[in-house]
Amino acid sequence: MIHVLIVEDQAASRYLLKALLEGSDYRVTEAADGVEALAAARREPPDIVVSDALMPRMDGFALCRAWMQDENLKLIPFVFYSATYTTPEDEALALALGAVRYLMKPVEPQLFLAELQTVRMEWAARLAPGSVPPLAEPDFKAMHDVALARKLDNKMAQLSEANLKLSQSEHNYRQLFEDNPHPMWVYDLQTLAFLAVNDAAIAAYGYSCDEFLAMTAIDIRPAEEVPRLLQAIEEVKQGTPMSGIWRHRKKDGTPMDMEVVSHLIEFNGRHANMALGQDVTERERAREQVLHYTEQLKDALMNTVQVATTLSELRDPYTAGHERRVASIAVALGDELGLEAQRVKGLQVAGLLHDIGKITIPSEILSKPGKLSAIEYQLIQGHSQTGYEVLKTVAFPWPVAEVVLQHHERLDGSGYPHGLKGEAIHLEARILAVADVVEAMSAHRPYRAALGIELALAEIERGRGNQYDGAVVDACLKLFRKKTYSIPV
Template identity: 35%
Template sequence: MHDPSKTYQDLIEENSLLKRRIQYLERSEGERKRTEQALIKSEAEISREQKFAQLLLDTSPAFIVAIGFDGKVMMMNQALLKALEYTTEEIRGTDYLTTFVPEEERGMLTGVFREIIREEKKTVNENQIRSKSGRTYFVQWYGQGVMFDGEAPNFFVGVGIDISERKKAEEALKDSEEKYRSLIENANEAIFVALDGKLVFVNPMTVTIMGYSGEELVSRSFTEFIHQDDRDMVIDRHVRRTKGEKTPNFYSFRLITKEGVIKWVELNSVLINWLGKPATLNFVNDITKRKQAEVALQESHTRLERNLKGAIDVISETIEVKGPYAPGHHQHVSALTSAIARELGLTNFQVQGIELAAAVYDIGLITIPIEFLQNSEKLDGIKLTLYQGYPQTGHDAVKKIESPWPIAEIILQHRECFDGSGFPKGIKGEAILIEARIIAVADAIEDLTSNKISRPGMRIDEALGIIENNSGTKYDPQVVTACLRLFKEKGYKMEG
């Protein structure tokens, strides 16, 4: 109701004040609404952040656990729950140490927890955890106390990485290293590493062979221990190998021990990386006794070969004197067999043996009457049987002579035919010694081209034609081919 005592001016001021109050109320309402909207927005953001944080926890492959100071589990993420085979409801409030940690590690982990409480610092440790089914995991944990109220930590948070596979690999590597160390230390051969001209590692057998201590060996250049006549060769191969060039894997040389004894050794060397540099890993065997035995064997072999050759020369001369041959027959056969053998790629050792066998292959003929030999193509009955027995007679005559070659067997088989039609055993093909197959061809060439009482000798081309026609029947085709190649392509000529 209007107050008559108020002036018009008073009314204007009251009206102005009222407007200001209305405006204030309107502003306050706007601020309230904005505050409410900001609060709603903030709550939504907090909710999103909580969901995001939970998503990170649930999708993280790392193990995450929160443990109260009373040792009770507050939460675990999905990765840890899955590994331990528990649900969230099962683990909440359980005692962490007694439920998930093997008994032998609980004391150590209790100390870690106390360290976090007392010193309020981050910790890193490794320990095992055990699942519901008993499976064990090795985990590397990063732990820290978390504060919500006041300044002291309220609970622990641990973030763990499953290192079970790494632990297995480390154990396997450790076992492997121990095995290799044991093998190297107990090896029967010297093993050492050479780097930049010096020995940087030696095993006990190296010390035994050389007579020096390990400290003496690794303080000097390895070339000091090599015999001066072999030194350049060993150094050259070592340098070339460290450069990646191809060198022999195995070779032998002489070492000089601390006592001045010369030892023969055989070395097998491979290129390795040692402290970032190319080096050689070397395996060395003491072959001194073997070398001495080889020298003695070679000397014995030389004496045996000399004596055997002398005996064979005498036998060969006797055969030519009493046999049906012209002088030089066995030398011609021996030369041709040697040439065919080399053409076929036989070893030098085999060639030596076939040359000796070719000098006495028909020693059994000295027991056959000369008239039988001059008409051997026309023999029959008892005469033929007697004649066909001469390879056996020759075999029996020389079988007791000591020889590194099968000379007696070559003599026995030299009249066998490739198709099995020969004598005395009727064996065929590759069952016949290659040396006997070669002598059969060489003997036929020499026989066909030599003059006899019953006929003159053939021309070499005629003799080769007969040999070729009998390839695969009387004679080994590969031997015939080699023989023809010698005469037709390489210009071989019969001696005499």
């Protein structure tokens, strides 16, 4: 197995080269510089050496010279493989020292392996291996110094170019910071002391630059915001960006709402947070007004619903309070079933309006103490459709009209007005159906005395899963029997 000595100061490069060679049936020894390479080679001479040029302690050129001065090592072919010394003069120096190849990184793996194979074949065919005349010490020193100076000049030029780009980048970044029309500030993450502010921040808060730089991020906030700030700072240290709307305070004490985004930076060697803010005081004030107006509209809507309910009850004084009690039971059922609050509110509205269609039925029929005739009963049944017609053009945020239309439908299709079955009936209508039956049976009616809550519960229990939704019935039984719920008076 061919033994290759790799001389390379970069561990990652050594690893890749070793993996390539070992994968191609070479045996590999590693060295990080020329000093290690000489020691390793003298302990166990390799069949070929592959060396970088730029290395600490002893570079590749000095290693090659020492290699060729050793009576045993000079019989082993020396190959340069470098990414830093890449000029024709560098190659000339290497070949003058006795190297057989000067390869410049990167080389495709297969080409690299082919070059090694060629070197071995050529070296084996040479009549006098290692017979390159050694450079005189003055000549080597002069050529080596020139190579080092050339490399130093190149590095200095690269460093100068990098510094120029960095300076330009810093200038552009500072320009963006200083000229940004929105307030920006930088503060130390440990002390919270301001390190920099832009003109927009000075104008927004009313402090001078010197005043800002004598303050901390706490000083521009009311006391109640400080715990939130300190918590956010801890999260920022863990890598969570700070964002959101914060209450800040101007120099004259005027509060303002500032929407802030920030990120971590290194600022003059300190861990800092750079923030950009936008004054959203007017936007937040407008949002609060919209919320206030929305609440007023909600109140107006509920008041209107209450008025409609009252008008309906005036037509039928014997069942006064029925709609309100049904709505209360329906709300309790909705909560028990885990409906979201907004949906329960819609259920309440539908409960309050579920019998509004009765306003078109003559009051003498509504309050008739005896049995209804077939025509009278048909008129009563029409109240669901009438209620739908009254409500369908009202832009409720819930399906109130549909629920009112369906509250007398039954799971098995035996209800009215359309004989709907199962899931075709809104859940809210199925809830109202149970609430309506429970309230009606337990309350007094012109044609009969109150039957009581137990008979009402027995009725829905009897119709569970057939006429009435099983989950709704179970919730109702739990409310009354286990949670001691009682119908509001």
